[in-house]
Amino acid sequence: MLSSLQPPRTLSRFPSKPIYLFRKTSLKPLSSQPITNSTLTDQSQSQTHSQILSIRHSLLCGQLTATQLVESFLTRLRQTEPHLRSFLHVSDTVLRQANELDEKIKRNEEVGPLAGVLVGVKDNICTAGMPSTGGSRILEGYQPPFDATAVRKIKELGGIVVGKTNLDEFGMGSTTEGSAFQVTANPWDVSRVPGGSSGGSAAAVSARQCVVSLGSDTGGSVRQPASFCGVVGLKPTYGRVSRFGLMAYASSLDVIGCFGSSVEDAGILLQAISGHDKLDATSSKQEVPDFTSQFISLNLLESKPLKGLRIGLIRETLDDGVDSGVNSAIRGAASHLEELGCSVSEVSLPSFSLGLPAYYILASSESSSNLSRYDGVRYGNQVTADELNALYGDSRAKGFGHEVKMRILMGTYALSAGYYDAYYKRAQQVRTIIQKSFKAALDEHDILISPAAPSAAYKIGEKKNDPLAMYAGDIMTVNVNLAGLPALVLPCGFVDGGSAGLPVGLQMIGAPFDEEKLLKVGHVFEQTLQNCRFVPPIITDDVAS
Amino acid sequence: MGGRALILVKGLPLPKHHIFTDFSCNSSSAKLLRLRRNNNSWGRRNFSTWATNGSSLEPPDVPRLAETARISLAPHEVEEFAPKIRQVIDWFGQLQAVDLQSVEPAIRADTQGDNFRDDVPETFENREAIIAAVPNYEEPYVKVPKILNKE
């Protein structure tokens, strides 16, 4: 049951001025109480519940119908969308599916574990019969003839795809400003970015427009927006989830990831989409354990539930370049983990900083190749021409945005004859070094932790012109993709900004295929994080009761 | 905040003139570079200056890259992109200074092999949707304009 939400803390400023964005609407914060930046005082906290389990419970014991539930979400979606613009497309069959579910429940038929759960899907993940643009004009209007495997699995388990969420074009970017269509706003402060490239998916879950959502993570595109939007973001091990149906950006780095408002929800969604897929030759045959069976409710936890767990705090992520507020939040998280019984020590990862250029070389190169298929000939938008190369050139020039063009050109350069050894091959070698250094660190530690981003969400438009400044923000996340490791980001604190502060996420990195441990630890951390509610001020009172 | 992050990124000081320890004239990759550039009509740089001025490989020729990548760039776009691309490529160059001898390149995170298909035919059931998505379809072919030069 979605409880009514109170802002947990006080900040020193009144959120008085209306915020003008693309429309002249003013946002009413939830309450006009003065809020201070002091220690948290609100004690009447219930821990973060799994919305998915609550929904299931409500539906099955008749407290709520699916139609009612879905209507309340859709209402909130409609109310908040003008300010957030998380969605590129909202499905018009949602209510019908909810009605069908209600019929099923009435008939006492079995319903899947995701029954009644509204799922947002990042628009670079193919949904049959629903537009899938990849955030790009070149695919405006394109409807795939098939569902991505992850989407198919969600549907098979009863999930309802509520719509397609906004993203940086083809996954290239960290703010969602790279979308060809609209800029998504951060629910915590609509003058700020939600992060990217899965900004729409993160914002949608953060603003409770849907229950959970799918994103994709190539260099941090699930984890950084999770941090910026104060939600849980889960990046699985490379190969854990099928990439079939995910529009490829960098094939050796891409994964489909999950957003949820709680660790448990993210875990349930991961469970739903994981597993070997014969349509993806890089998907792993590794057995998928039951991620959800290990969550222990708060009242059953012993006093030092994580005793014996060895946590490594990555030294290189707390250097000069990191915002002091973020630094404190992470250190605070580390203390919290210690209170839970973990032993936290600093660990150094050699060559950490090399990961960023290596990542961009590999990502640009692979994407320049993966995007060659967008030529306007077999699908997508075509600019007609008398001659073939002009057709290609003009269609791609018109269809691709600035950042995509840049990356394609850089990638083309890096793969050109004579340059392969200097760039691509070297980047692959750096990848080996980074894989080895993570492995060494994870031999000594169960989990490594770091911030998910050097700062909290910045202002829309702040980073647009300087590519290197943009790329710099990925320093915390790219190495995990290079090594193919699983990682969980969950909100752990706040920094100043916006009307209620800006959330900061803690990144937890695990050994290959060890999502189980990450989820377990994350869950305990989340449940025991007192006095910290991560609900953005945009959420109004009239939440579904 | 972004500026601080930049410091983190630029951990390795970007040398003005990159010295490529791996690009000694005897290395096979240098030879390859030489060979390829002799054949390549647009790599017109005199080889003798390459070693002396110490700067990296041929800087990105944006119009040429755009042609290769089939993206028609307007002149103002070329002007806009060139410095940014150059800046990023230079930044990529910091990898040159790293000692990577005897490090195996990794194509991806380890995936187990043996992910093959059986040779069993299956017809894709939604062929009509594929055909319907073709912008210029003249039954039963996909239509394209004339082709002047094959690459």
Add this chain to the structure above:
Amino acid sequence: MASTVFRSLQSFPFCLHPTTLFRRKNGIFYCTIKGKHSQTATQEKQTSNVKVSSHPAIKTLDKILKDYEAIIGIETHVQLSTLTKAFCNCPYNYGSPPNTSVCPVCMGLPGALPVLNSKVIDSAIKVGLALNCKLSLNSKFDRKQYFYPDLPKGYQISQFDIPIATGGFIDLDLPVEFGGGHRRFGITRVHMEEDAGKLLHSDSGSYSQVDLNRAGVPLLEIVSEPDMRNGIEAAEYAAELQRLVRYLGVGNGNMQEGSLRCDVNISIRPIGQSQFGTKVEIKNLNSFSSVSRAIDFEISRQVQLHSQGQGDQIVQETRLWEEGAQKTVTMRKKEGLADYRYFPEPDLPGVILTDEYVKDIHNSLPELPEIKRRRYEKMGLSMQDVLFLANDINVAKYFDATIAKGADVKLAANWIMGDIAAYMKNEKLTIDEIKLTPQELAELIASIKAGTISGKIGKEILFELLAKGGTVKGIIEEKDLVQIIDPAEIEKMVDKVLLDNPKQLEQYRGGKTKLQGYFAGQVMKASKGKANPGLLNKILLEKLNAKSS
């Protein structure tokens, strides 16, 4: 053994085969000089477009060609006959209506991923082993990038620096009519890749049409060492690859259908020069004979230019063979090397082979053409016979089955190559379609050998068996064809014939000994062809030469 210049004289100068035999590293093979006046296949297919020079010119060209050698290498693409494409489950059937065998993967739709068909690996290993290659136990795929409408993804999945097989060789025998001789040509590499779709150009040239049925069909690319020296060698190399592919059952190797495609690389140099000449690529070769003729034309063209001091006019380019005009023409000039921006295919894991797997495939290989030919040779068959029987796997199977039943090798060969082949040609049947079984052929041969039936009767039976099937024994019985070998019975018939033909008898006795044939014919007729000819003639002669009674 000395190297010899091998040349066959033609009356059309542009089809000369001016070649010098070349010492090769892995063995020394030479051809024998053949008769200078025999026809060649190429000559038979001449069209009238070719210029005919007068004799002095021929002699001059001849002379010039003698001073040069041609260095020829061939790149062959073999379409594999798997049921599905290389990376998706679409079936492939030659001649299907356009764009009916497509799916997101082979159409290059967003989000689609390739998954390798395991049969492709099997086929690649079979070919690699058959070509005596070293297999790469750990190979990978690479992307070869270029833009073209028949290439949906904008790249072709291929193998660049670690192909599945390298460093092999192929043994073959040149056809007897071209001088025969054994050859061994090196194989540089064999690798797996996917085919592109088909592009059709409109008549007006203002647009083109794309059919993607073929996009994604698996191919093996086989690259030879530049070991061939003339058109015949090249044509036979291609033919042997076709043979191999059919023997292994990995493809149908049909040049007209495009399931076997050959591109030739050729350069010439003066004999004695160590530096290679400029290489020219020739495409659009749709038959083995066009391979041969195109090469011969190109050799002449290059040699003429070079000898006239215009060697710089030979440029690195791609030329097309024009079947109608019987010449090569420029298609496009190569400006530097094409940059395909190869990099390892991230969507496909590496191909890792175990020794056991390779061994299993090795053990499953059928007897390959080369081995078969050597076996047939050992049986005492002539080279002509060997090549005829071994070159078609179905004929070879038939032959092997026949001699397995105990038939005499030479006789079996003769029957198959003679009457049976003629019948097949007339009726346009393949050896699988004739009704005569190897078992019955063996039976027929045995019956003749044993004297149960005469050779002539045997032939009659053969036609019946070919057309209608049945058994030898059955037909013999049914038609009462058992040879008459009882001298007494024959004697009776001879007596009767002599009696019935007194006039001829007198003529014979008068000196017209030729009439023996006449009498023999009469006796044969009387015996319904069953009289043993040898015995018949013996007795006849006796009777004829006896004193008149």
